[in-house]
Amino acid sequence: MDLFVAIFAGTVIAATPLVFAALGELVVEKSGVLNLGIEGMMLMGAAIAFGAVVAGYSMPVAILAGGLAGAATSLLFGVLALTFLTNQYAAGLALAIFGSGVSAFLGRGFGSAPIDALDRIHIPGLSDIPLVGPMLFRFDPMVYLALAMFVAISWFLYRTKSGLVLRTIGESPQTAHAIGYPVIKIRYLAVLFGGLMAGLGGAYLSVAYTPLWVENMTAGKGWIALALVVFATWRPQRVLLGAWLFGGMTILQLQGQAIGLAVPSELLSALPYLATIVVLVIISQNRQMLALHFPASLAKPFRPAG
């Protein structure tokens, strides 16, 4: 039973950086913008948050700094893709490479020593309930923030007018412009929000999950986040499920390595990536649902006519 609790808790924690990054990207893509640079934004968030802790700032300040670093990085993409209407694929790829390089440069002074990880909460009473306590009430605050963001984003996208406007801009910016909505401005806000979320995801990696700084420590999680959004057919619930699936496979393969399965560890490490993609491909077969949720103008530059 202890093993089960450990795997469950580990899954939720391992999924948290993906939940942040993928939900952020979901909002960006719903506005019709494709930002491929999640990896770069996550790395910037991870580096800045770690640096802030090393420099002696408090944990909340460091995490916020990480998020803002992600947002600042995304602004670069925004200027290229939304103001200068460059190709969004190229701009996003450039951002991924840029973030990885700059974060490596910034991280040179951090050393390789781990820091004290973000404290987990302890609610007297609740956290002490057998089984349920360790499974639900002993995480760090960022895990709960990620879940709160999931609820907030689902509600925003499907229950508020602003969310509806965002979705329709992703579908037909010309029409939204014709009705009188500021397409470029709303897309900027979405891109900045995506950057903030990716930055928070990165910060979680470096100050809570690992917690230390290593160059390119995201190890492709930015790309997995991107794949999650696509294969989740642009729906928040499936993004969350996909992130948990990835987290679960990560923990399971670590357990597998620990008990010494006779499988090369490289193959085991690849398992979460493979499994996530396979499962999401299977669940994204329904074309009708795909047509309804796919932002039709994804990655197409928009210039107001007239």
Added chain:
Amino acid sequence: MTPRLELRNISKRYPGVVANDDISMAIAPGEIHAVLGENGAGKSTLMKIIYGAVQADSGEIVCDGNRIERHDPATSRALGIEMVYQHFALFESVSVVENIALSARMPFDLDALSRQVVELSERYGMPVDPRRIVHDLSVGERQRVEIVRCLLQRPKLLILDEPTSVLTPQAVEKLFETLRQLSAEGCSIVYISHKLDEVQALCDSATVLRGGRVTGTAEPRKTTSLELARMMVGANLPEMHIEPARPSPAPILEVKNLSADPPHAFGTALRDVSLSVHGGEIVGIAGVSGNGQAELIAHLSGELRHRHAEAIRLEGQPVGRLDAGERRRRGLAFVPEERLGRGAVPGHSLRDNAVLTAHRAGLVRGGMVDRGRAAAFADRVISRFKVKANGSGAAAQSLSGGNLQKFIVGREMELAPKVLLVSQPTWGVDVGASAFLRQTLVDLSRAGAAIIVVSEELDELFEICDRLLVICQGRLSSSLDRRKTDREEIGLLMTGGTESSTHKGSAGALHH
């Protein structure tokens, strides 16, 4: 009285074309004002300028005595100007009520809004289900959504671009009642149409455009159709020339007991559809949009395949399981309802669009497009069908609706098809081009082709078809001889009335 809206010397130039040249007009509160003109006369540009979607190069717009300084759609909407586009400005992937909520100036409460939509749509006889996804609505249904959306704003000036082309005669009458009521309440209406009888029935005044200029103003009720048409076209309209049909002995296209499940959640199931079309005749399919026309066309064209090959026969050969390309190879040609996106690739040149279906006419050799021949083919279509375009290199999307339709119909006709399937041949096309297209279809049929026309315009069907069938809820009526039926009978069949109760003898006699 201060005009609700006044245009002073509006001009708008695009590269190579003057869309609007020094246009002035005034519309009083409560006035219903028609804007008449051929395709390319500049009507749509002028409407976009009024609405603020496009900025004029010079001239001014005055609303209720105040000059509009910075003009954009948001300004218009704040002033109470609403527009029903000819190409609808709806978002496909969200529901009707969400679409309406996007442009509604009211708190975001979808349930309350749904109730308002239902109430308003019932009051004006335009049934709309607020929960349906726009993606699954037919053109006619989408238009209702657009109109209801505008009415919800209680507009002071309503712009309607060709609004009646997809409505039943009864619905047109309902719409006119609505518009007259709105006008009596003080709302001004700008009504763009090419149907002269409608303009005469509805409008107080008319401004006629040709080549971007005002060529005349008139009081439609005191002017004859002929005079109005002459102002529009600048010449007399060609007269239709229809010889009696001489149908081929055996049918060329035969559909037998075709049943099919709806292709998607909101589609219509086809139920036991049978029809046959002989060479040399035109068969029309009438019906209110969304009653299975889209599904029937998709099965006939091969976009949807049927599991029983024998359900559809082309020259006696079963083709039900063949795809669209194979059916085209066997002599079937298809002109879809959506010109941009399905009939033609918007961003491609006319030459490239010609290759898409005419590649069998020697335009491709050894897998390579013969650009010279393709251009020659496109040029031939352009000159034979009098398409107004900047040569075969012009992008499909740069053509007006009517001219693109002429090009697409022309492209299919050049292939000398055995069967031509046409959906909404003249939807949104002006008088001159419509007459031309109809004559072209008649000529092709008299030359031996079997033609099926699916249209929501009864006038058109009665004008060119030899036989009529009515589709309602996925069922096809039996064949009716055009000379032995009338609008009333067809209208009743369109709304689900049974044949026995409407017209006892003739339908049954033809069936046996």
